[in-house]
Amino acid sequence: MAPPSQKQDAVLVGVHLPGVTDLEFASSMEELERLVSTLGYRTIGRVTQARGHLDAGAVLGEGKLKDLGGLTGGEGIVGSPAPKKKDKARRPPPPNPGADEEEAPEEENPEGAAPGGAPNHRGEAQAALVAVDHDLSPSQARNLERATGARVLDRTGVIIEIFHRHAKSREARLQVEIARLAYTAPRLRESPGGKERQRGRGAGEAALELDRRKIRDRIAELREELAAVQRDQDVRRAHRRQARRVALVGYTNAGKSSLMRALTGSDVYVENKLFATLDTTVRVLHPETRPRILLSDTVGFIKKLPHDLVASFKSTLDEALEASHLLHVVDAADPSWPAQLEVTRGVLEEIGAGSVPSTLVMNKIDKLAPEDLRSLRMRLPDAWFVSAHDPADVAAVRGRIVAIFEATYVEAELVVPYDRQAILSEMHESGRVADERYDEAGVTVRFRAEAETIARLRTVLARRTLS
Ligand SMILES: Nc1nc2c(ncn2[C@@H]2O[C@H](COP(=O)(O)OP(=O)(O)OP(=O)(O)O)[C@@H](O)[C@H]2O)c(=O)[nH]1
Numbered sequence: 304m305a306p307p308s309q310k311q312d313a314v315l316v317g318v319h320l321p322g323v324t325d326l327e328f329a330s331s332m333e334e335l336e337r338l339v340s341t342l343g344y345r346t347i348g349r350v351t352q353a354r355g356h357l358d359a360g361a362v363l364g365e366g367k368l369k370d371l372g373g374l375t376g377g378e379g380i381v382g383s384p385a386p387k388k389k390d391k392a393r394r395p396p397p398p399n400p401g402a403d404e405e406e407a408p409e410e411e412n413p414e415g416a417a418p419g420g421a422p423n424h425r426g427e428a429q430a431a432l433v434a435v436d437h438d439l440s441p442s443q444a445r446n447l448e449r450a451t452g453a454r455v456l457d458r459t460g461v462i463i464e465i466f467h468r469h470a471k472s473r474e475a476r477l478q479v480e481i482a483r484l485a486y487t488a489p490r491l492r493e494s495p496g497g498k499e500r501q502r503g504r505g506a507g508e509a510a511l512e513l514d515r516r517k518i519r520d521r522i523a524e525l526r527e528e529l530a531a532v533q534r535d536q537d538v539r540r541a542h543r544r545q546a547r548r549v550a551l552v553g554y555t556n557a558g559k560s561s562l563m564r565a566l567t568g569s570d571v572y573v574e575n576k577l578f579a580t581l582d583t584t585v586r587v588l589h590p591e592t593r594p595r596i597l598l599s600d601t602v603g604f605i606k607k608l609p610h611d612l613v614a615s616f617k618s619t620l621d622e623a624l625e626a627s628h629l630l631h632v633v634d635a636a637d638p639s640w641p642a643q644l645e646v647t648r649g650v651l652e653e654i655g656a657g658s659v660p661s662t663l664v665m666n667k668i669d670k671l672a673p674e675d676l677r678s679l680r681m682r683l684p685d686a687w688f689v690s691a692h693d694p695a696d697v698a699a700v701r702g703r704i705v706a707i708f709e710a711t712y713v714e715a716e717l718v719v720p721y722d723r724q725a726i727l728s729e730m731h732e733s734g735r736v737a738d739e740r741y742d743e744a745g746v747t748v749r750f751r752a753e754a755e756t757i758a759r760l761r762t763v764l765a766r767r768t769l770s
């Protein structure tokens with residue numbers, strides 16, 4: 304999906320907590336910046352602080368909160384009056400999200416001013432979004448909104464927004480909507496200065512409870528719809544189950560879709576953005592093998608993937624989980640690849656794919672210095688080292704995929720009578736015909752294929768010969 308045409312500004316907030324290394328902290332902030340950019344915002348500043356814990360009130364200490372307010376046009380104090388402007392961004396999605404309208408930042412903020420309304424007294428650029436690299440409690444989020452006058456999203460909120468905007472298939476859209484509502488329900492509150500306030504606190508609470516109930520009902524409805532969509536999917540999947548399947552899995556932006564394109568000659572979506580792919584796509588390995596090998600491209604993983612999304616995306620990934628082999632793609636040029644590798648392994652375990660045979664594919668080696676590549680090769684002797692942009696590497700990957708399947712082949716010699724040519728063509732379809740000799744009884748075929756295929760063909764041949 305195209306990003307909003309008019310980029311808006313964001314400020315990132317990170318607290319460097321004890322036990323987190325400098326590299327981990329830096330790469331986490333870097334990743335947040337990319338997530339925010341995927342949402343269509345430009346990062347104009349970062350407010351970071353080393354602290355022993357996250358402040359229960361507003362995450363940051365007083366001084367840092369003031370700095371943050373300076374970047375957003377807010378007062379920078381928790382006691383600031385709630386912003387008056389009726390800003391959709393700050394409000395939860397409507398309890399009936401069936402309409403499912405796009406929430407592009409510029410729509411929320413047509414004038415391009417900070418949602419707080421008041422212009423920054425220094426007349427500087429004001430950020431409309433504060434993205435916090437930690438999970439926020441509803442009250443921390445509210446306090447930060449008060450102090451900054453900006454929209455506040457935590458990491459989970461940012462990720463859910465991205466999924467919400469990018470999900471295309473019916474199934475993915477339903478899954479994201481469920482995750483989004485589940486995330487929103489506890490964060491619902493009376494809108495400040497709204498009608499409920501005037502009607503008195505009791506009425507406000509009742510309205511809030513009603514909204515929450517509507518959300519719960521809506522989630523139940525969506526779950527039913529999802530179950531129906533998934534039943535359809537299962538039927539379609541069952542038809543494909545025969546085929547041999549390889550799934551590309553890995554951290555977001557590792558290069559899965561790039562490899563998929565190169566290996567299948569297809570035009571799946573590739574972008575230097577996080578979560579470019581949200582749906583599983585299946586294509587045939589190209590040039591085609593006999594029998595065909597199918598390749599699936601899947602949604603990328605990310606650290607702290609909201610648990611709800613892991614659960615809901617499990618079914619998007621089911622397709623991949625049925626693969627007989629996983630290619631675990633890693634961005635070898637990203638210094639935090641070891642952590643990304645661990646995250647991916649963790650999620651694979653969580654969704655029950657931990658035992659599917661897999662091969663590590665260290666991608667983007669064109670970006671590595673020769674000495675770094677050498678030491679990586681020594682460290683990971685079983686991994687494949689490739690650049691998805693190098694046709695020779697891609698051809699090698701294809702060859703290795705084919706070899707994985709052919710390694711399980713066994714060889715047999717079958718005699719096919721001349722009046723059974725259909726069987727001969729089936730053999731060409733389902734395995735590798737090494738040699739054909741023509742004699743009186745028929746064609747003697749030296750054939751390599753999976754043991755079950757050979758057993759099946761033998762049965763077919765024997766049955767027809769007897770009759
Ligand atoms: N230099 C270099 N860049 C690569 C390579 N492979 C992929 N990229 C780039 O990395 C970025 C991400 O590639 P994608 O193929 O979209 O990554 P992905 O793993 O599908 O990402 P998600 O769908 O977000 O999970 C794109 O800008 C690619 O052009 C490579 O081998 N070398």
Ligand SMILES: [Mg+2]
Pocket residue numbers: 559560561572573579580600601
């Ligand atoms: Mg992709």
